[in-house]
Amino acid sequence: MAIFSTAEIEGRHEKLRPHLGVSDVVVAFSFFNSYYLSGVPIIPWGRPAITVVPKDSPPAMILATIEHERASQHSPITEFHTYSDIDGPNASSSIRLLSELLKSRGLRRIAFDAKGTSVAMLEMLKAAMPGAQFADISDELEQMQLVNSDEELALIRSATEIADMGIKTFINEAKIGVAEVVLAGRAMLAMSEYAARHFPDIETKVNCYSQQGTRSLQAHTGASGDTLRERELMALVIEVYAWNYQVAVERALVVGTPPDEQRRYYETMLEAQTSAIEAIRPGVSFATVDRAARQVFQAAGYDQIHCGTGLVRGLITEWQGRVDRGNIRPYNENLLLPNMVLSVEPWAIAPGVGAPRHCDMVLVTENGHEIISKRPEGIISVG
């Protein structure tokens, strides 16, 4: 079964075409833009998968032979131009097929995703098509991707349900003396089993790690072999991908009874997150949501806040796909729209304590918002 309906993918093409301006074709090089316009997620491993959407003729894909079957299964696109590893370097092969296709259709005014295309790929295409004109259509693609269709929303809800299951498992199993990496492993196994049972047709990936005390100040690390220590504040991070749509759910956990300074930070963080979530409704700017959280921290004396309050999730990995206009930050005056999904995750540095936080997935609805992860009340104590 295809990930997305034919109507969904063709609808994306229809929405994009009016933004083409003088260009006569969109060429999507990056993983996320190519996936968005084709409906088939092809993990690159060095082999470009390029989706081509002309203004006035049928769409096509350039891809590796080994991905042909997967593309046929998931994409309503029926024209595939394939290369194999035998033909020569994959990048050169893909550019050769792409330029032949564009030339054969007389397409020389090319809109492409400059934020996701390497300089080397563009230079190769320019060399193969002297006189072609190029325009960047990244902004239009990004703005479309910020708002989810119902089909996309269903993936995000599934991923969030799996993440909630992982959070529950970790918390239930967390005892003083158990290694963090063991807890992370059990949470990942529980999530994988849950996903296989409840969503057998969705390809999922799960990730889980935790950080105790001031180690939570080191961004984006992995699980450690440390055992749970009493009276440490801990950050628990879970990321789940459903067909490459990413969600994150995070929890601040207290091991045992928290000292006063931990409790004060924790309660401030909860209030900041509540304040940000309550600000979410259509027509409000991302900046307004950020300020709602920031003011709470600042009023409590926590003024080391180097990060925003969260971001639009979905078509993103840690490597690529983050859309700046979907960042909840003080400078971002872009407006919230129904069917955006945000991770709301404000934090500040609490000296000597760390910086753990809650992160919840919040959907912008027609009139307000819906918290789609299972957000708990009050301080979570484990051990």
Next chain:
Amino acid sequence: MAIFSTAEIEGRHEKLRPHLGVSDVVVAFSFFNSYYLSGVPIIPWGRPAITVVPKDSPPAMILATIEHERASQHSPITEFHTYSDIDGPNASSSIRLLSELLKSRGLRRIAFDAKGTSVAMLEMLKAAMPGAQFADISDELEQMQLVNSDEELALIRSATEIADMGIKTFINEAKIGVAEVVLAGRAMLAMSEYAARHFPDIETKVNCYSQQGTRSLQAHTGASGDTLRERELMALVIEVYAWNYQVAVERALVVGTPPDEQRRYYETMLEAQTSAIEAIRPGVSFATVDRAARQVFQAAGYDQIHCGTGLVRGLITEWQGRVDRGNIRPYNENLLLPNMVLSVEPWAIAPGVGAPRHCDMVLVTENGHEIISKRPEGIISVG
């Protein structure tokens, strides 16, 4: 403790500088090149970490404030220019700091990694530095990264040891009726525990999935909820990262007693892999290694071979970092050098059977090769 010694990182700068030609600075935008030249792996999450190595003055880094501590811990570089999420879009902030640094040092002839730099980033830098000249230094960086130092080799050996542990766990637990995703989860937990116990100072990431029968023809999927079925050929895939150095170990597994056609494919695959491994020594081309495997398959009548025989592992993820001149393919006449590490993983399509394979990590030594993963003899039967 830093991942790499100061001598190691400074040695990389010294080796690179003679390749600068008329350029007076190297600017590394991509994750892997920036990591390679700084010694600090900074997962981007949309926040550029740029390493700057001038020909005649000290190196510097542009990075997010939240990564400052991590960079100080791991990099011998001491000059950091930081931005926070409050300043504006991270890409713009990083380019502003970069152009200010380059201008203040009078550096206007810029060598950069065009294969790992987006068109949008380069355009921003060009706009900030009118008249600057740009040259691509990707090839030189790639050629350097193909050959490992002893410190890099130690990471690759550690990751391989963890992967072997995962293979052993999966095989021991594999029984008919057990879900693949459960086996994958147990293997990942065992690997995580092993890594935490034996390599507590190394940040590791593990991945495991399996594919039964013709599902092994779908490249790069995840684990499914399918239970193990008798008389299916299965592909078991494990990837481990040690400080972002990647290895892969894969095994073809027979569930129960294999039918003749499965046995014939399996034995051919083993012979092809042996033939490729035996061809490995310094001075031999990648193409020669590929042919050694390909000839075995073709002689046995398996002529659907769309992929090469393997690749140089190390600084690579599924998203970026694959180096074409490190691909074991028929067209690649680049020569093997001591301290390269290859994954050797030949496969062909066996109609109705699938395409599982063994994948082993092989080090090119001074006189030949060393198989650093635990390669078993004969057919592996589980269930």
